[in-house]
Amino acid sequence: MINYKSLKFKIVFWYSIVFILAFILIEIGIYLYLDRSLHREIDITLREEAFEFVKNVKVKSGVIFIPDSVEFNEPEHVYLNDASVFFRVFDGDLNLVASSKNLKEANFLIPRPEKPDIEGVREIEIDGRRLRIFYLPIRTPEGTYGLVEMSKFEGIVQVAMGLLRISVVLALLLAVVIVSYGGGLIVSKFINPLEQIIEKADKINAENLVERIVIHKNNLPDEIVKLINSLNRLLERLEKSFKQIAQFTYDVSHELLTPLTVIKDEIEISLMKRRKAKDYIQTLNVIHKQVNRSIDIVKSMLYLAKVESGVISVNLCDVNVAELIREVILTLNHKARRKSIKIRFDCNSVLILRTDENLLFESLRNIIDNAIEYTGKGGIVEIKCEKAGEWLKISISDTGVGIGADELPHIFDRFYRGRSALELNPTGTGLGLALTKSMIELLKGRIDVVSQLGKGTTFTVQIPA
Ligand code: ATP
Numbered sequence: 151m152i153n154y155k156s157l158k159f160k161i162v163f164w165y166s167i168v169f170i171l172a173f174i175l176i177e178i179g180i181y182l183y184l185d186r187s188l189h190r191e192i193d194i195t196l197r198e199e200a201f202e203f204v205k206n207v208k209v210k211s212g213v214i215f216i217p218d219s220v221e222f223n224e225p226e227h228v229y230l231n232d233a234s235v236f237f238r239v240f241d242g243d244l245n246l247v248a249s250s251k252n253l254k255e256a257n258f259l260i261p262r263p264e265k266p267d268i269e270g271v272r273e274i275e276i277d278g279r280r281l282r283i284f285y286l287p288i289r290t291p292e293g294t295y296g297l298v299e300m301s302k303f304e305g306i307v308q309v310a311m312g313l314l315r316i317s318v319v320l321a322l323l324l325a326v327v328i329v330s331y332g333g334g335l336i337v338s339k340f341i342n343p344l345e346q347i348i349e350k351a352d353k354i355n356a357e358n359l360v361e362r363i364v365i366h367k368n369n370l371p372d373e374i375v376k377l378i379n380s381l382n383r384l385l386e387r388l389e390k391s392f393k394q395i396a397q398f399t400y401d402v403s404h405e406l407l408t409p410l411t412v413i414k415d416e417i418e419i420s421l422m423k424r425r426k427a428k429d430y431i432q433t434l435n436v437i438h439k440q441v442n443r444s445i446d447i448v449k450s451m452l453y454l455a456k457v458e459s460g461v462i463s464v465n466l467c468d469v470n471v472a473e474l475i476r477e478v479i480l481t482l483n484h485k486a487r488r489k490s491i492k493i494r495f496d497c498n499s500v501l502i503l504r505t506d507e508n509l510l511f512e513s514l515r516n517i518i519d520n521a522i523e524y525t526g527k528g529g530i531v532e533i534k535c536e537k538a539g540e541w542l543k544i545s546i547s548d549t550g551v552g553i554g555a556d557e558l559p560h561i562f563d564r565f566y567r568g569r570s571a572l573e574l575n576p577t578g579t580g581l582g583l584a585l586t587k588s589m590i591e592l593l594k595g596r597i598d599v600v601s602q603l604g605k606g607t608t609f610t611v612q613i614p615a
């Protein structure tokens with residue numbers, strides 16, 4: 151059954167319509183051109199004969215007089231055959247004065263002309279045969295005295311035009327069949343891969359997102375190849391997102407399980423028997439710490455989810471970078487002082503940047519906080535900022551524990567904590583750098599890190615200036 155809504159039907163239908171219209175227009179043009187050319191030949195013959203004839207016609211005292219001339223006896227006026235040219239001469243009142251011999255013998259009648267002073271061509275049909283007639287008035291300077299009528303059957307021209315009409319109709323029918331059938335076959339060849347793509351795409355769901363669309367066929371059109379590649383890229387992104395969601399659920403559950411288990415154990419141990427007040431206080435302190443950690447995790451995850459889903463909008467404003475860094479240092483000064491860590495800040499020029507103040511503040515706070523956290527007592531944290539072309543470069547270096555080459559690729563992953571982290575920062579969540587990276591990407595910037603184990607680490611943040 152034909153599906154009238156299908157792409158295949160629509161392409162074939164419109165392609166056929168355009169083709170048939172073009173075909174009809176070309177054929178009409180050819181037909182009209184041939185018709186005119188062939189008839190012009192007959193008209194020229196009739197015209198020449200008529201003028202020749204009129205030359206011999208005399209008018210005496212208003213009466214037409216036709217001297218017997220060779221013209222009368224020319225074979226085309228005597229014999230009745232395909233080459234016959236008939237003539238008739240009428241006076242001013244359209245009474246027949248003379249006619250060719252062959253017309254007298256003919257068993258057909260040519261209708262009388264309507265008036266004596268017409269000049270030109272006319273065509274009539276006699277028993278299915280087309281007769282071409284040329285009229286030429288007999289004129290003298292005094293007036294019009296009669297009319298010469300020359301006529302000839304179209305004969306071979308009529309047959310040729312008839313044949314042409316039949317062949318055009320047959321060619322058109324044949325073209326319709328070839329165009330629609332052939333067009334259908336060609337379009338099918340290109341549409342079939344599309345149907346295969348739809349079939350394969352239909353079978354892919356959340357459970358088998360690893361599957362890809364593969365069509366085993368050579369010479370696929372470019373557009374189909376592009377479509378397959380684009381769908382496969384989409385599947386790849388979906389698969390990655392699904393994996394990330396699964397990993398996210400796993401990570402959050404896992405990370406929350408630890409403090410919740412500690413809380414549960416502490417409560418259970420406390421409830422085993424009556425205890426002293428100081429024991430309850432100690433238990434409550436542990437619980438408080440674990441609850442805080444859980445809140446930190448949930449808050450960070452919430453913020454990360456907001457950043458990644460684009461819920462957090464970037465509020466651009468002019469930010470004095472040096473001032474912003476000074477504020478970050480101010481919030482962390484206490485922590486640095488406790489570890490006798492010296493913070494050096496070097497930014498000699500006034501750099502005004504159009505960016506989101508809060509996102510930049512939080513990002514730098516996380517990095518500088520880490521630098522203090524993972525640097526031993528008496529260490530140095532150095533912050534520099536400079537403009538490099540289209541970018542503002544902020545670097546944070548420390549003389550801390552450093553990060554091993556095997557750990558470096560993972561430090562931006564959620565919940566990843568380095569080997570030294572547990573000892574130096576036991577309550578950390580491993581979410582700080584994941585958040586920082588997402589925020590910097592939101593600012594269309596980038597973050598890089600170089601580190602040497604035991605010597606120190608340098609983070610570089612680049613923001614479009
Ligand atoms: P939180 O930020 O919640 O306190 P965290 O610091 O462990 O936890 P991130 O800030 O994401 O988490 O850092 C991930 C890991 O990268 C850290 O655990 C640590 O091992 C390593 N790291 C980050 N910054 C530094 C640094 N300046 N020097 C050495 N190691 C670092």
Ligand code: MG
Nearest residue numbers: 520578582583
């Ligand atoms: Mg951190």
